[in-house]
Amino acid sequence: MAPSSRHRLLSVLVENRSGVLARVAGLFSRRGYNIYSLAVAPTDDERFSRITVVVDVESAPLEQIVKQLHKLVNVLKIVELDPYAAxxxxxxxxxxxxxxxxxxxxxxxxxxxxxxxxxxxxxxxxxxxxxxxxxxxxxxxxxxxxxxxxxxxxxxxxxxxxxxxxxxxxxxxxxx
Amino acid sequence: MKLTGAQALIKSLEMQGVEVIFGMPGGAILPVYDPIIDSPIRHILVRHEQGAGHAAEGYAQVTGRPGVLMVTSGPAATNVVTPLADAYMDSVPLVCITGQVGTQSIGTDAFQEADTTGITMSITKHNWLVTDASQIPTVVAQAFHVATTGRPGPVLIDIPKDVSNGTMEWYWPEDPAAGLPGYRPTLRGHPRMVREAARLIGEAERPVIYAGGGILKARASAALARLVELTGIPVVTTLMARGAFPDDHPLCLGMPGMHGNFTAITALQKSDLLIALGARFDDRVTGRIDAFAPDAKVIHVDVDPAELGKVRQPDVPIVGDCRLVIEDLAEVIESERVRSAESGRQAPDLGPWMAQVRQWQERYPLRYDQPEQGVLKPQFVIERLRDATPDDTIVVSGVGQHQMWASQYWKFNHPNTWVNSGGLGTMGFAVPAAIGAKVGQPGRTVWAIDGDGCFQMTAQELVTAASERIPIKVAILNNAYLGMVRQWQEMFYDQRYSEVYLSPDLPDYVKWAEAMGCVALRVESPEEVDPAIDKASNVDDRPVVIEFRTDATEMVYPMVPAGASNDDVVVGPAQGEGGH
Known part of the structure; x- marks a missing residue:
């Protein structure tokens, strides 16, 4: 199913290291945030990976999700992608x-x-x-x-x- | 210079200025325990890995330096889960080193294998599994950097046995942050936000400073004192901030929260401006959140951006180090003052607000009744202890009634003199944390104020204290119950006491303490209190334990029942309307 109005799309640039996906997924479950969909692969620069994650903002405010994600040491950059601008x-x-x-x-x-x-x-x-x-x-x-x-x-x-x-x-x- | 991974690890710790490691050896960490023999770093052998963790916490909390602990893999690593979680909740900088089975064995359910980095992922600020000896100096430098900067916290380094046995060419990284592109804490507050905060402070009629543990972590006590002198705004100090602002200062209102005093709770509640400095709006402080300080605007300063707006939406959010932001804020307020004076503008008069505060203080003092003879009240013990010990005594507590009484009745006039488990509420914290505190501040008197339930959880660390000649002092407030649980069952479960009775003399605390190499005393009545404290004060070469047999029916007041609004604070029988 396509995401609905309760979903937001985040593009998260992370270090391409083992365990990073577990940290992101672990943070979501620990804080009670719901992931709607998740795609991850290395970027053109193999030191980094990009995680494209659709989150459920009814489970938590987007601002909190972004701030908590930012606290992960391996997370470099988070961009919210507006569907009209992506x-x-x-x-x-x-x-x-x-x-x-x-x-x-x-x-x-x-x-x-x-x-x-x-x-x-x-x-x-x-x-x-x-x-x-x-x-x-x-x-x-x-x-x-x-x-x-x-x-x-x-x-x-x-x-x-x-x-x-x-x-x-x-x-x-x-x-x- | 070729070194083994183990040698590189110890050398890296030396480079970081580590003076003491709390730990216990075992299979997977064996290689690292060999070079310790030749290192100037002191190793303190604990009797249970949990003790190493809490000792490292106590050390960190009184010195402001990171506590270091080292244990083996598997069960040892799982035994440090509790202290790591505790340190994460209370933002205590720890560096925990765990052994791991060899890299070839990882994932095979090898002997003493546990997924340590996986298990500790959500209770550390960051953790590392080292896969090559050459990574060790870099990882150690990064670990200390992450643990001690920004919002401090515990980190863990997991080292497989073949990595510590491997060899590497020694180097020391110049900039630990270089390999951490995603880690850049913000320290300076945004100038526009700081000016906006100063403006709100200039307009507030009923302001309160809500000081949290971040003040101590940022070493911001002096900055806070200056801000208070400048503005005349009263301060509440949370459980994690006791001592961050001196209790004997006339503008210190003491502890707010579930068992705070009436004035601190009510001042927050009736305030029109909360200046939250390194505090996180914990549920034990706010009570029912939608009823908390309903008329207050909020200035929230924290080095962790995620704390801003997590619980309460601030009107002025400021991300930054508490000390730097408070200093900037004081400067802006001072220059604003000059400008206002020139233009003839007046700041609101805080007189009526302070008059109201003084009235609450007079009406609802912290109080209890100690009969001259007969039962011993726990608060009386704490007050006698407070009055008989040096002003800069370090007090360490466990979790429960005794913790609340200690926080309420002690007078904390210096930063980092109060060590406790605030966020996680870890019973058994006191004895090992007191050991760490004494190691960190050997020149100071360290008293653990403990409950009988807590004491039974980690008392074996007194063996560590005795054998390492760490002369801590322990006051057990023995009420023969899991007292706080008993209190809740009395108040909210119709006095149906379920599994809370512990017995006053099983175990025999005096014999037990003596068996562990301590001097031990028992006190059963009020007149025995002072002589026993005197005796304990004169013991300098080994730990002392005093068992105080206290009144089992005594309850902690005031109390805001769980889930209730802070407007509904219940004061004790001796505390209402001027007491008696």
Missing amino acids: VERELMMATVSADPDKRGQVIELVEVFGGSILDVGVDQLTVCLAEEPSRLDDFEELVRPYGIVSIQRSGQLALPKLDRRARLRSVAQRTA
Whole structure:
């Protein structure tokens, strides 16, 4: 399910060391904060990892969550990403029932959503979509009548939207 | 220079200026115990690892330097969980070193293996599992840096046996903060916030300074005294801040909270401006939070940003070191004064507020009745002890009724003379913490005021005290009960006493203390109190234990029942309307 109004998206830059994820997860459970989704991987600089976490702000005020996270020695930077000022994606892989006579319909749906077919079986398809979480919900809804065998979602990823003026300026600088 | 990991560890501790380690050896830490023999660092062998932790806490609390403890893996590491949690709650700087099974054995359920860094993650400020001997100097330097800066707290270094047996080329890191990109405590208060705080102080008619343990951690007592002189604002000192501002100062109102005195509780409650300095709005201070100081604006100064707004939303939040912020604040107030005087503006007169405060003090004094003969009141023992000991005596307590009476009836006139377990409420804290305090301040008299229940939890550390010639003094207020629990059962469970009776003479405290190498005395009546204290004061070469047989029915008053508003403080029978 896509996050709702009770959720906020934090992008947390941490040191890429063993145990850091346990510290973050441990802090959430210790303080009674709920994690809605979590995605973590090293950044382009392998000394650091980025944790993209969707938190439930009904369980605790966002300000407290951010301040407590900041107290972790391995946490370098926390940014709250406003959905209107961020680009967001989530990856979904799904195995869907698709008898040969239904296969075409499922493939069509996947294409409409800009996804791809990863694997084809006798009466099943494994498909993959990288989309905004709410679009994944829509796809899930539409594909459900065919029979969902299993679904795996990655948790949300996001980056801030780029400042277009700044981008123009840098292009201008390049051409000058 | 090639060193083993163990040698590098001890050398790193020497580089940090460590003078004493409290600890106990065992399998996984064995390599490190060998170079200790050749080190100038004193090692104090405790009888239980928990004792090492509390001793290190006591040491840290009276010296302001980090306490160091060292134990082996597995059960030893789990035995220090309680002191680590205690130190985390009370922001006590500790560096705990634990042995760990060899790196190849980690995760195999090896003998004496426990996931020490995992277990202690939520009760340390940070912890490290060292995986190579070459990391040791860096990790030790970082550990001391993290433990002692910002909001102080315990840290833990877990060292696998093959790492301490490994070799490394010795070095010493110049800047411990270099490898900690995510750790940068804010020390200076924001100037605009400080000016805003000064403005609120200039307008308040019923201000109170709510001084917490952060004053002591920041060594801000002198700064606080200057602020009080400058403003004439009265001060309450929380359980963690007793002694941060002298009790004999006319503007000191003493301890607020569940068992605070009426005036301190009520002054906070009726205030129009709380100046919270290194305090954290603990539930034992605030009572029901939505009814706490309802008319007050709040200035909240704390070095830990997460404390600001955690419980009560401040009007003026200031992140910073208490001493630096108070000094800045005093400066701004002083220059504002000059400017106001020039422009003819007047600060509100605190006269009516102080008159009200004095009236509460007169009406609801801290008081108890000690009959001339017969039962011995615990408060009487504490008052006699207070009057018979030097002004700078260090008092260490356990947790429960005796702790509250000690905090109420002692007069703390110097910083770092009161050592107790405030946040975690760890029974058994007193004896080992007193040992650590005496080691840290060998020239001072150290009295542990303990309960009989608490004493039974960690008394074996008196063996440590006797064998190491650490002459602490212990006053057991023996009421034969888990007294505070008994009090709650009396008040809130219809006097149905469940599992709180301990017996006055099982164990025989005198024989037990003597068996542990102490001088031991028993006092059963008021007239025996002074001679026994005299005798104890003259013992200088070994620990002394006095067992005071006190009135089991005595209760701690005043009391704000749990979950009640601070408006509903219950005063004792001798304390209402001028007492009697």
